[in-house]
């Protein structure tokens with residue numbers, strides 16, 4: 001297959017969708033890789049490094065979109081990129097279509113098959129192509145919070161880890177999933193006193209074992225949070241209810257319970273924010289103050305560290321991209337029900353029910369759009385569908 005990687009054109013996006021290691025894998029699998037000149041620059045990867053592993057560097061996005069059978073990207077396609085997509089082409093990238101009817105209509109009109117990183121699931125119902133970004137965001141949350149606590153930046157002026165004879169700061173992490181665990185991990189490493197809140201007792205049990213008692217785990221209720229807020233120096237919001245807007249775990253009136261200059265870091269801002277007073281900010285202007293409390297609400301935190309983010313993202317996407325290139329989209333999604341959940345648009349229609357609901361359009365089953373119920377042409381015919389159905393049921397059960 002011919003795989004094309006354009007340079008990302010969304011403002012302040014420095015990641016690229018493949019690394020030289022990925023090029024090497026693809027080439028060894030017999031595929032051709034075309035990369036737009038300069039695509040790796042923001043992640044400190046030169047054209048020569050891609051070429052050394054067998055990529056062909058071309059000038060301009062049109063050359064990439066024109067030749068590629070599969071376009072690999074990082075961010076959702078911008079209008080100029082949507083125009084270059086065509087029928088029969090495969091697009092594999094973050095899409096975030098639910099809040100974006102215009103882009104969804106554009107992708108349907110292109111005739112391309114569009115697979116979204118963020119809706120691909122593994123066999124345990126987790127989101128393997130989102131997890132690396134959550135790991136990074138969690139680690140940045142503590143770093144950024146520690147920095148913002150410095151007096152010249154508007155914070156209370158407290159050192160997270162304290163020094164001998166002077167107490168450490170109190171860090172509260174609300175939501176102990178991937179983001180929360182990584183945030184807590186760094187806070188513990190910086191020798192803060194750390195409290196992780198979660199609604200899932202099973203998750204708290206896991207964290208208790210993983211951290212071997214080096215942080216306190218707390219069952220998350222309004223009262224428990226209210227009782228901690230007067231002691232908090234840094235509060236990191238990392239809750240997620242799958243598919244839903246983030247719930248508010250700190251309300252405006254509760255800010256009055258906090259110490260002036262304490263810092264809130266709202267990582268869940270991309271899901272609407274979990275503090276009532278949050279609004280999205282950028283790396284250029286990351287904070288604002290409400291009632292004496294510093295708010296850090298950067299919506300694309302991993303964008304600050306493109307070198308790490310590019311490698312973390314492509315480590316996760318490469319096995320899926322390779323499967324798609326090796327088998328073609330129909331056979332690849334027939335084999336992997338989790339990858340099938342990533343198909344958001346196919347044959348000119350929305351194929352993901354949550355996306356359809358978000359944009360107010362109708363959806364068709366992906367099986368119909370890609371003719372998946374027909375016997376596969378590339379494998380054993382007898383029993384294949386039954387095996388697939390069994391796997392799909394197993395997958396659905398694992399998610400419950």
Ligand SMILES: NC(=O)c1ccc[n+]([C@@H]2O[C@H](COP(=O)([O-])OP(=O)(O)OC[C@H]3O[C@@H](n4cnc5c(N)ncnc54)[C@H](O)[C@@H]3O)[C@@H](O)[C@H]2O)c1
Nearest residue numbers: 134137175177178179198199220239240268271299300301
């Ligand atoms: N801003 C960014 O750049 C950025 C980057 C990556 C992820 N995120 C966001 O961070 C958030 C967390 O992502 P994740 O990957 O850690 O999700 P996750 O599913 O791994 O973890 C979420 C946790 O929140 C817990 N939770 C849900 N409701 C709760 C409540 N009311 N109180 C306490 N805990 C509650 C869940 O039990 C779960 O353990 C998401 O909104 C995600 O989109 C933002």
